[in-house]
Amino acid sequence: MTCHARIELKMFWLTLLAVALSTPSAVAGKMLTGLPALRDKGVAFHVQNTNEMQAMLNDPAPSHEKGVGNVGIVTYGSDIDWERLAGLSGVSTHIVLASGYGSPTSRKFGDHLTPSQATYGGVGNVVIHLVSAYIERSMFYDRLNAAVGRMTFLSDFSANPLYCNFMNAAFCGNPRAASDNTAHAAFPTATWGARFRVQISEALQLQSGVYFTQAASQYALAQMRSGFKFNGATIDGEAIPLELAWEPHAGRGGTLPGHYKLGAVYDTAPHSSLFEDHDGEVLGLTGAPARVVNGSWSAWVLADQQLLPFAGRGPDAGLTILASAYWNNPRTALRAAQYSVGFMIRGLMRQRPQDMIAINLAYTRIAHHVTRAQRLRAALQKPGDGSPLPVQRDALIIEALYQIHLIRGVTVAPDVQYYIHPNAQHDLRNQWMLGVKTQIEFI
Numbered sequence: 001m002t003c004h005a006r007i008e009l010k011m012f013w014l015t016l017l018a019v020a021l022s023t024p025s026a027v028a029g030k031m032l033t034g035l036p037a038l039r040d041k042g043v044a045f046h047v048q049n050t051n052e053m054q055a056m057l058n059d060p061a062p063s064h065e066k067g068v069g070n071v072g073i074v075t076y077g078s079d080i081d082w083e084r085l086a087g088l089s090g091v092s093t094h095i096v097l098a099s100g101y102g103s104p105t106s107r108k109f110g111d112h113l114t115p116s117q118a119t120y121g122g123v124g125n126v127v128i129h130l131v132s133a134y135i136e137r138s139m140f141y142d143r144l145n146a147a148v149g150r151m152t153f154l155s156d157f158s159a160n161p162l163y164c165n166f167m168n169a170a171f172c173g174n175p176r177a178a179s180d181n182t183a184h185a186a187f188p189t190a191t192w193g194a195r196f197r198v199q200i201s202e203a204l205q206l207q208s209g210v211y212f213t214q215a216a217s218q219y220a221l222a223q224m225r226s227g228f229k230f231n232g233a234t235i236d237g238e239a240i241p242l243e244l245a246w247e248p249h250a251g252r253g254g255t256l257p258g259h260y261k262l263g264a265v266y267d268t269a270p271h272s273s274l275f276e277d278h279d280g281e282v283l284g285l286t287g288a289p290a291r292v293v294n295g296s297w298s299a300w301v302l303a304d305q306q307l308l309p310f311a312g313r314g315p316d317a318g319l320t321i322l323a324s325a326y327w328n329n330p331r332t333a334l335r336a337a338q339y340s341v342g343f344m345i346r347g348l349m350r351q352r353p354q355d356m357i358a359i360n361l362a363y364t365r366i367a368h369h370v371t372r373a374q375r376l377r378a379a380l381q382k383p384g385d386g387s388p389l390p391v392q393r394d395a396l397i398i399e400a401l402y403q404i405h406l407i408r409g410v411t412v413a414p415d416v417q418y419y420i421h422p423n424a425q426h427d428l429r430n431q432w433m434l435g436v437k438t439q440i441e442f443i
Contacts, residue, residue: 026441027409035443042084046077047442052117052167054417054435060109061429063387071102071117073188075131090138096131097227098188104169109431111422113334114364114397116433118164118172130227131188143199150230151193153211154178154186157241157263158300162322162344163360167415167437168399170340170362175326177338177364181296183213183239183269190227192235205245213237215269237269237295250305256318258305266297271332275373282373285380296332301325310347314354317347322360330367334392337365354405359398366392366424392424401437409441 026046038044051072059066077096082088102125106116134149154174163171170176179186195209212235243263250256270292277288302324310317322342330336342360347353371393378389397420403413419431 025409026443027407040084042081044079044081045443046075046079048077049074049440049442050119050437052119052435052437054105054116054167054415054433056105056109057432057434058429060431061427064109067105067108069103069105069108069117071104071119072100073119074099090142092136092138093134094136095133096188098129098131099127100129100188101125105433105435106419106422109419109422110425110428111419111431113392113395113423114176114362115169116417116419116435117167118169126225129188129225130190132190145197145199146194148194149192150190150227151185151195151211152187152190153184153193153239153241156195156207156209157243157265158261158298158302158326160259160261160302160304160322160324162304162320165344165356165358165403165413166360166399166401167413167435168360168362168397168417170338170364170397171342171360171399175300175302175324175338175340176362177326177328177333177335178298178300180328180333180335181215181267181271181298183215183237183267183271183296184265184298185211185214188227192232203247203249205247206243207245208240208242211239211241213239213267213269215267215271237267239265239267239269241265251309255309256306259303260305261300261302264297264299266295268295270294271296273331274334274367275369282376284373284377293332296329298329298333299327310353313347313350317353318345320344320346328367330369333367334370335364336367339363352405356403357401358403359400361399362397364395364397364424366394388427390423390425390427393426394421395424396420411439413437413439 049072053070055068056066075096075098080093082091104115104117132150132152134147134151136145136147138145158174158178164173166172173187178184185191191212191214193209193211195207197205197207199205214234215236241263243261246260248258250258272290273283273293275283276291277283277286278291279288283290304320304322306318306320308319320343324340326338328335340360340362342358344356344358346356348357371391374389374391378391381389398418401413401415403411405411413436415435415437417433422428422431
């Protein structure tokens, strides 16, 4: 996914916000003669499949088995420009549905913290799931943009489409720590919400909004599996984010695009403590229920910057560096922080201008309150009471890939991942994995 595609179309994962309705780089392309005509009238359809397979290369810790995992998702999208279709100035509507299948490899060696395949999660194994459905309006010569409806919070905030070139959930879409707070809906889950975006200058943008949270039920209710849950019976608060985005063009002649985001969010939802019961004791020792903490926060910084362009090999050919930092309230989250850094090189070979080499590294630190409580519970565990209780501290994930552009709309990416301290547990064996990610954009 290219830098320019990020500005014009938020395709796969990020809700397919296609206002421009330009012809996508898809398998069908212009072969389906009716599609260009529909696009000219303001009606666009998108169908895409992503499949991710990973195989473990070394033996896991005892009680776990070596194996292979495969996951995938098919997304179906429709974007309608009602200004072209019916003369409604600046109005467009967007709807995305998805089908999912599979289970990630990382579960096989004991990691339940960061799925090795980001496609897994939320939608699960379902035939059809409503991802989002909302109406959007651009006003004042596109200086102000507003949207309301069923929306995915993390598709609009702390998101970078470049990261979804990677397979691991530590990177794809958002830093994994962003979805630690279940009040923040992550793809493919949506809640009722409204988002407002102001274009302050050509390079500076400010956005905010209100998203009604369902922290206690977002991934628990059977109704949520289909995504067609429209009633507000389980709404338990609001999430109010604020994000400033700066998109400069550096270098001589402004040929080096960059994207920088600084943001924070506060929510009023109730959160069950992971380490403390309602009497202030260590959770799990007394049998008392978890303390409920009302309200929480998160903050983030995301950045990518092209450092070296490859002239004549396409607008996105060159070396780009990526970096992110995400912090959660340690009283309500398992992950207190996540930091990542990496790079992407597109068009290294002149004969392969759309191929890409990429490496990314993510470090996750568990909230110290949680680690301390786990250590105490483990120390008090009696011999013969079953498997040793886990103690989570920190984890490191490294991913490297080579993305091959086969034909129009089709990419294949051999992928290598290395888990250091899976599940943030130092007693689990490090794990190498080898796999492949395929993406097919049909229309």
